[in-house]
Amino acid sequence: MQDDCSRLVSALFFKQFLKRPFQIASIVPSSKALVERVAGKIDFSQPRVIAEYGPGEGVHSREIARRMCPDSNLLLFELDRAFARDLERQFSGDRRVRVIHDDAASLPHELKRHGIDSCDYILSGIPFSILKIEKKRALLQKTYDALAPGGSFIIYQVTNELKQHATHFERAESEYFLQNIPPMFITVFQKTPPLDHHERGPLPGANFSVSAHRSA
Numbered sequence: 202m203q204d205d206c207s208r209l210v211s212a213l214f215f216k217q218f219l220k221r222p223f224q225i226a227s228i229v230p231s232s233k234a235l236v237e238r239v240a241g242k243i244d245f246s247q248p249r250v251i252a253e254y255g256p257g258e259g260v261h262s263r264e265i266a267r268r269m270c271p272d273s274n275l276l277l278f279e280l281d282r283a284f285a286r287d288l289e290r291q292f293s294g295d296r297r298v299r300v301i302h303d304d305a306a307s308l309p310h311e312l313k314r315h316g317i318d319s320c321d322y323i324l325s326g327i328p329f330s331i332l333k334i335e336k337k338r339a340l341l342q343k344t345y346d347a348l349a350p351g352g353s354f355i356i357y358q359v360t361n362e363l364k365q366h367a368t369h370f371e372r373a374e375s376e377y378f379l380q381n382i383p384p385m386f387i388t389v390f391q392k393t394p395p396l397d398h399h400e401r402g403p404l405p406g407a408n409f410s411v412s413a414h415r416s417a
């Protein structure tokens with residue numbers, strides 16, 4: 202049953218890729234290993250507000266929903282109608298999850314609409330590298346503004362080009378993750394609390410470190 206379900210969602214993924222290759226940007230969903238690695242960067246020990254940009258068929262969303270506390274909120278922003286409908290079906294019984302069939306850029310509006318002040322984590326699988334520079338910068342600014350102090354923006358991307366644009370964030374840590382087709386950079390951008398920021402003084406750009414992850 203689980204296998205049938207996985208095959209069906211992967212078939213949907215491939216079909217949507219053929220329709221909109223630049224928007225979907227991958228022919229297969231993230232691997233189980235990548236999903237676990239990304240989820241491992243989130244502290245689920247207390248209720249969280251988590252937004253996800255580009256959940257696709259929901260491979261990360263299902264793992265996040267499985268791990269998060271009952272009072273958490275998960276907002277899924279998906280541009281593709283077929284994926285959004287399928288996500289609504291998958292999470293219809295879970296009151297913690299909201300599916301928003303819209304651009305990730307609608308995050309501030311959606312937070313306001315749902316009476317949510319800020320996010321603890323924002324996760325992104327959208328193909329940032331193909332966005333026009335103005336759209337990329339505007340989305341990064343909205344993402345930074347929507348995060349609570351101490352919050353993190355976590356991305357998985359084929360290239361690590363976003364680091365040169367994500368100068369809003371005070372800290373960033375990247376790893377090159379090989380257990381996915383194709384291999385991905387996973388980067389955690391952090392918005393430091395104001396006191397920490399004040400003590401360290403303003404930084405001209407993100408402070409980066411990169412490591413390679415090769416084993417399980």
Ligand SMILES: C[S@@+](CC[C@H](N)C(=O)[O-])C[C@H]1O[C@@H](n2cnc3c(N)ncnc32)[C@H](O)[C@@H]1O
Binds near residue numbers: 261
């Ligand atoms: C590479 S797929 C990643 C899917 C899934 N997160 C995974 O890891 O398998 C990118 C997804 O982002 C969606 N997407 C692209 N641009 C978007 C945007 N601006 N706002 C919301 N979703 C977007 C696409 O429709 C697609 O489902």
